[in-house]
Amino acid sequence: MIHWQVIIPLLLFLVVIFMIGIWANKKVRTSESFLQEYFLGGREMGGFILAMTMIATYGSASSFIGGPGVAYTKGLGWVLLAMAQLPAGYFVLMVLGKKFAIIARKFQTITLIDFLRIRYKSDVIVIVSAIAIIVFLFSSMMAQWVGGARLIESLTGLTYPVALFIFAASVLIYVVIGGFRAVALTDAVQGSIMVIGTIILLIGTIIAGGGIDAIMAALVAENPNYVSPFGAEGELTPLYVSTFWILIGVGVVGLPQIAVRAMSYKNAKSMHRAILIGTIAIGTIMFGMHLIGVLARPVMPGIEIGDKVMPLLTLEVLPPVVAGLVLAAPMAATMSTVNALLILVSSTVVKDIYLNYIKPGASDAQIKKASFIVTTVIGLAVVVFALRPPDLIVWLNLFAFGGLEAVFIWSVVLGLYWQKANRYGAIASMFTGMTMYIVIDVFAKNAFGMHSVTLPIIGSLLVFVIVSVITHHKVAHEPNWLDQ
């Protein structure tokens, strides 16, 4: 079946996105510094765009599809867990903050790895970081593309390969031609759709359920645990839920796709505004979407597959035209995450590998050509992998999340604020974080009742500090590179 009322808003949405891409391409062609423009949008983001690109990059298909599906089966305890994401709105910008922005300008850094390279002067760190970013974000991108294509598939009735092709073509074209500026501007549109869609669906669901009182009473009647903080089976312990503050709250500082945004805004005022706007937006989306998942239970009982809760609910409780707008929200969430990952992986390959190790003296024309080619090839490679997709989108996504956090968080934060942080400590902490995360996740998932990411984050901090102190004499004669 083909839902035209859903397809028309989606098409309109795509047209707007394309126009932004074409407009951004003009800027790319006329810019004096291609790298700064293509990969950072010329560091010109104002408060609203910065806030929206942060939350749109952060909020993905799992916030709109996977998350509400889990909330449907677990109850209000899952909304509580989702609210651990509120700090993602303010913590990154405050902690990386002005120091990161000032240093990024001073050294003209384009990528997060640029910052690490200048701070630690170590090829090992550059290469390990590049590999981590490419491997994890590539897999994360693939999961998101599968999610995007499945969404189109279920909304339009097209087959999976066709849906994948439409999704890939729409994202690839504007990202390749428009670069970061197109990504950030489309994120502003997509982020707004995400917020508005959430509010509409929340209101629609409450009305359809006969009001909050009636819905809560129905939940208690089915299983009182749905309204407790502990989950339907009492499986959500306070310790376990609290450790999500690391994975999806403060640990977000270590995500390269988020951190790079903290070096691309215009001035201090943009940052102040973005903190407020971003926190309001992320609070609305995460609270709204997950609560919707819980409220959906009495409204539409008996849905077996979690991922179908949100689309089915939307079509059920909203009038057709409005449903189309709301269903553009998960689309927007997916696209806005994918476009950020694509441009980031491309910048890693071009700036951190090609320009550092393959062709250091490349001319502007060569860099331009390389950037377009690399972005296109990566995009197409993802499509090929996504044709035979693995399951468990949420799991893959979270794995990439935790892995990158464990690798980067301390190298970035301590590198920025701790004088004694040195390359040996950073390398040791990167390897420790990564290895511990994989070992724990595979052999002792959620060890000691904490999310798998908790111990690697703590362990890599300890290793970082100990190794940096022990090896301090080796680097004591070197100047602090950030002060040069």
Add this chain to the structure above:
Amino acid sequence: MNDKRFKIANREAWIGVLLVMINFAIWFGFAYGLGSGDPTEYTYVLGFPAWFFYSCIAGTIFMIVLLYVVIKVFFKDVPFDEEEPKS
């Protein structure tokens, strides 16, 4: 380098850490402080269980207001491009 801007930045970073701790305390305290009893005997506020209302709704609104105040009062507007600010 004793760039004055970095002093401001350091202080703001610590404020960020402090805010997360406050946020976590509110979230955790209300959720498990009010929500640990028998779910059939919860009190309700505006239709929601009290623990949920205070932890996830009122707590979030409080954090946003707090952020607004903190930014107005403590966050400084510094230039990013100049090497050394004048003062």
